[in-house]
Amino acid sequence: MSIRAVIFxxxxxxIDTERHLFDCWQQAAAEAGYDLTKEQLLGIRSxxxxxxxxxxxxxxxxxxxxxEIRRRRKELMSAYIETHGIDKKPCVDELLDYLQSHGYKTAVATATDPERAEKYLRSIGIYEKFDRVVCATTVPHGKPMPDVYLYACEQIGEQPSDCMAIEDSDNGALSAHRAGCHVVMVPDLAGPMPETEEYLTGVASDLSQVIPVLEEMK
Incomplete structure (x- = not known):
């Protein structure tokens, strides 16, 4: 079994945005008279x-x-980013440099729209490191359906079975699994649910720990 491409x-x-998205969801919901808990929000990631x-x-x-609440959440998140910028997750450059030096293709498969995805990735200096950036807004169904991963594989010219997906959420992991990709989870706000663990290729504490998984699969 060999991996030819990695899709993120x-x-x-x-990018380190999930916790800020949670804060903005909670504020937007509160303004509309609703109390959203972090546990409830964990279930809607991706x-x-x-x-x-x-x-x-x-x-x-x-x-x-x-x-309307999502529109307000996006407004709050945009204001936060304008003030504070975007932080890169740990070990992003280490993994991307490894992938480039070892000949792997790379792509991004995100629920974010194309304009914002490009803006965010450029702001942390990694947009040009990917062969393709694919957004769920351009396919019939978003995550947890497999469409965005299938499209990403098509765009980079690889079969899903030859691709590894890197995800932090159960819904995203399920999307990649349904597409036929090997899935490694790098937990951010929460680890995988038991039903997700059953089909994961691995769980990594940070992006640098994806490298040993790739080495084992050569």
Missing amino acids: DMDGVL LAAEFAIPHFRELMGERFDYQ
């Missing part, structure tokens, strides 16, 4: 709107206006 999620894997809307309505009631 963005938020929580390459979850596409088509799945998040019924999920939230089941939790919070039919009157929960997901689109």
Whole structure:
């Protein structure tokens, strides 16, 4: 079994934004009269709107206006980033340099729209290190469906079975698994659920620890 390409999620894997997204979700919901807990928010990481809307309505009631609260969350997050910038996750450059020097193809598969994804990746100086940046907004269904990973594999000209996906969330990991990729989880806010652990190739404490997994798979 050999890996020819590595595909990365963005938020929580390459950029340190997940905890700030949680804060913004909670503020936006509170402004609308709802109390969202961190435990509830863990369940929507990387979850596409088509799945998040019924999920939230089941939790919070039919009157929960997901689109408006999400619009406000994005507004709050943009303001935070304008003030504080974006932090790169630890060991990003170490892993990307390893992949480049060993001939792996690389891609990003993110739920973020193309304009913001490029802006964020350029702001931490790594946009040019990827062969492709693919966004779930350009495919029929977002995570946890496999569309974005299948499209990323198509864009870099590799079969999913020859690709490794790096994810920090259960929904993202499920998306990559459904596409047929090998999945390594690098937990950010929470580790994998038991049902996720069953199909993971590995769990790494940080991105540098993905390198030994790749070495073992040569």
